[in-house]
Amino acid sequence: MLATPRPTPAELAILRVLWAQGPCSVRKVHDALAAARATGYTTTLKLIQIMLEKGLLVRTEVGRQHVYRARQSEQAMQKRLVRDLLDRAFGGSSARLVMQALATRPATSDELREIRQLLEQQEQQARASHDDPDPEKETDDV
Numbered sequence: 299m300l301a302t303p304r305p306t307p308a309e310l311a312i313l314r315v316l317w318a319q320g321p322c323s324v325r326k327v328h329d330a331l332a333a334a335r336a337t338g339y340t341t342t343l344k345l346i347q348i349m350l351e352k353g354l355l356v357r358t359e360v361g362r363q364h365v366y367r368a369r370q371s372e373q374a375m376q377k378r379l380v381r382d383l384l385d386r387a388f389g390g391s392s393a394r395l396v397m398q399a400l401a402t403r404p405a406t407s408d409e410l411r412e413i414r415q416l417l418e419q420q421e422q423q424a425r426a427s428h429d430d431p432d433p434e435k436e437t438d439d440v
Contacts, residue, residue, distance in 0.1 A: 302353045302369065304382060309349050311335065312342070313368050313375065321358070321367040 305313060315330040316322060322330075328342040346366055349355045355366045368375070380395075388394045396413075405413065 302378075304379065305349070305354055305375075308345055309354060312345060312349065313354065313372075316355070316366065316368045317372040321365045323363050323365055327366070 311331060311334070312327055315327050319326065319330065324339070324343050324346055327346065328337070328339050331337060331342060346355065350357055350366070354369055356369050358365050358367075370378070384390060384392065384395050388398070
């Protein structure tokens, strides 16, 4: 199966509704978007149909109503989009991505605490993978 395409900004708005509210009808998605966007119902319907064809959404029937859900979780999609951005714009450098993100929009105290925790976990994993091998497996050259 081919990889799911990268969603457009309008498609991401629909995905955010589905991630926040869970499976929804077109009407429910449209109503959730109506506060932030001046989009007609038929436009929302067409976008959802396109997303279904692209493999971004899954449709089930509940009675006579079609209900849509995101094919991927929010976290999985975010990882995919960040990986793509990391490769395309930052040459694969996580450090450059993080530095640019923090320079563009400073993090809150809570976000900085989470970042520090993640960095500590990464450092611990790096140290664990570089520790000396098991002493019982070593051989002495005599």
